[in-house]
Amino acid sequence: MADLNGEPVRPVFALVDCNNFYASCERLFRPDLRGRPVIVLSNNDGCVVARSKEAKQLGIKMAVPLYQVQEIIERENVAVFSSNYALYGDLSARVMSVLESQAPTLEVYSIDEAFLDLTGLEYCDSLSRYGSALQQRVFNWTGIGVGVGIAPSKTLAKLANHAAKRYPATGGVVDLSDPVRQQRLLNITPVQEVWGVGRRQGKRLQAAGIKTALQLSQCDPRWIRMQFSVTLERTVRELCGQSCLALEQCPPPRQQVLCSRTFAQRITDYPAMHSAICQYAARAAEKLRQQDRSARGVTIFIRTNPHSQTDPYYSESACRQLAVPTQDTRTLIRTVTALLSSIWRDGYRYMKAGVMLSDLYPPGTFQPTLFDPAESPSSARLMQALDRINASGKGRIWFAGEGKCDGWQMKRNKLSPAYTTRWKDLPVVRA
DNA sequence: TCTGGGGTCCTAGGACCC
DNA sequence: TCTGGGGTCCTAGGACCC
Numbered sequence: 001m002a003d004l005n006g007e008p009v010r011p012v013f014a015l016v017d018c019n020n021f022y023a024s025c026e027r028l029f030r031p032d033l034r035g036r037p038v039i040v041l042s043n044n045d046g047c048v049v050a051r052s053k054e055a056k057q058l059g060i061k062m063a064v065p066l067y068q069v070q071e072i073i074e075r076e077n078v079a080v081f082s083s084n085y086a087l088y089g090d091l092s093a094r095v096m097s098v099l100e101s102q103a104p105t106l107e108v109y110s111i112d113e114a115f116l117d118l119t120g121l122e123y124c125d126s127l128s129r130y131g132s133a134l135q136q137r138v139f140n141w142t143g144i145g146v147g148v149g150i151a152p153s154k155t156l157a158k159l160a161n162h163a164a165k166r167y168p169a170t171g172g173v174v175d176l177s178d179p180v181r182q183q184r185l186l187n188i189t190p191v192q193e194v195w196g197v198g199r200r201q202g203k204r205l206q207a208a209g210i211k212t213a214l215q216l217s218q219c220d221p222r223w224i225r226m227q228f229s230v231t232l233e234r235t236v237r238e239l240c241g242q243s244c245l246a247l248e249q250c251p252p253p254r255q256q257v258l259c260s261r262t263f264a265q266r267i268t269d270y271p272a273m274h275s276a277i278c279q280y281a282a283r284a285a286e287k288l289r290q291q292d293r294s295a296r297g298v299t300i301f302i303r304t305n306p307h308s309q310t311d312p313y314y315s316e317s318a319c320r321q322l323a324v325p326t327q328d329t330r331t332l333i334r335t336v337t338a339l340l341s342s343i344w345r346d347g348y349r350y351m352k353a354g355v356m357l358s359d360l361y362p363p364g365t366f367q368p369t370l371f372d373p374a375e376s377p378s379s380a381r382l383m384q385a386l387d388r389i390n391a392s393g394k395g396r397i398w399f400a401g402e403g404k405c406d407g408w409q410m411k412r413n414k415l416s417p418a419y420t421t422r423w424k425d426l427p428v429v430r431a
Numbered sequence: 432t433c434t435g436g437g438g439t440c441c442t443a444g445g446a447c448c449c
Numbered sequence: 450t451c452t453g454g455g456g457t458c459c460t461a462g463g464a465c466c467c
Contacts, residue, residue, distance in 0.1 A: 041435090042434090042435035042436075043435050043436065044434095044435065045433095046433080046434055046435055047434060047435060049435075063434085063435085064434085065433065065434040066433075066434085067432080067433045067434085068433090068434090070433095083435085083436095229440095229441065229442075230441075230442095231440070231441065252439095254438080254439095255438090255439080256437090256438075256439095257437090258436080258437055258438075259436090259437090260435090260436065260437080261435085261436080262434085262435065262436085305434085306434095307434060351434095352435095354436090
């Protein structure tokens with residue numbers, strides 16, 4: 001693309017990221033929690049996955065197990081919540097719809113982040129002024145605070161966003177279009193904070209004397225490719241302001257569907273594991289149908305606690321390729337049941353299990369052989385009826401194999417109401 | 432006692448083909 | 450005694466992301 005003077009148009013990306021998203025959601029309908037430290041826990045109330053500003057200041061680290069910060073929680077009167085995905089998902093959709101109304105194109109990157117394409121906008125308005133207006137509008141319309149990072153590549157936009165959050169003087173908006181500013185920020189950013197550099201590669205880079213993002217950006221991309229990977233080569237180029245990652249407006253179709261859980265209490269007997277595996281298969285099948293796919297590959301895994309010093313470790317998986325893809329819960333339950341009996345061993349204390357569906361086909365795209373069994377014509381209608389009933393909120397139908405609720409079910413002791421998605425949880429305001 | 436869940440992409444190596 | 454070159458596909462495992 002070129003502008004009217006024949007100069008190539010430089011792409012401009014913005015990354016908008018919600019501040020302490022889950023913690024902000026929990027506080028939105030609880031004004032009494034303003035100023036009080038808030039944390040949100042992972043499934044099973046296991047680890048800390050979100051912290052309000054105040055909680056961060058107390059030194060509560062990300063992903064730390066709950067029991068390790070119990071003392072701080074009690075001493076400092078920290079408000080603790082289980083994950084409430086119904087609430088976060090709904091508020092996320094609200095934030096995204098505001099962003100969508102304010103930018104020509106956007107990519108929803110995760111539950112609390114979106115990339116926007118602002119190419120060409122700098123000719124109409126100052127980019128940072130636009131960022132501030134966007135931030136204000138999201139806050140006014142949803143009550144959620146966001147940070148905005150603007151730059152010529154996604155990786156730099158990520159970095160700008162980090163800076164917007166780290167340095168309050170920025171007001172939560174950083175425009176990194178200027179190469180001099182880019183260099184300055186890269187110079188004070190440790191290499192492992194760059195998007196796409198994880199712990200492992202961070203260590204390897206450090207060992208090679210590459211300690212800052214600036215040093216990484218100055219590496220020869222070909223050398224990086226040889227020593228590391230093409231992915232990291234792309235990161236180097238992106239850090240130099242060369243955009244290699246495009247905006248993905250429609251997310252590519254999923255290639256697998258996974259449902260796995262850690263149990264609240266260890267499972268030691270086969271019937272309990274069987275009902276857990278059946279429940280995960282049923283849930284995975286539900287997701288599969290939501291995505292309008294049929295799966296041919298079925299994998300299950302079971303494992304004990306890898307952290308345990310005292311219990312023996314066991315981890316095993318098994319998979320099967322079906323003759324024809326299916327989205328019928330009954331077929332999947334039959335399959336996982338057979339797989340489970342092949343890997344189950346008595347005498348272990350199991351901590352986690354899961355069901356994975358892969359080799360996914362859109363309807364009507366699989367070519368069966370002459371002798372493949374056809375799916376019964378009533379299957380799709382039956383599954384539709386099942387999904388409709390279970391979505392109606394009037395009750396739930398499940399398969400016998402799933403059993404009734406048991407002690408191993410996920411622990412969510414500190415769950416807040418589904419304020420925005422369930423009528424009976426609607427907050428009431430009294431004058 | 433107590434450590435989440437759900438994804439993607441890349442690479443190396445083996446099997447196989449002509 | 451001598452034993453090519455080029456390619457595809459599949460899988461397991463590693464690394465990364467939020």
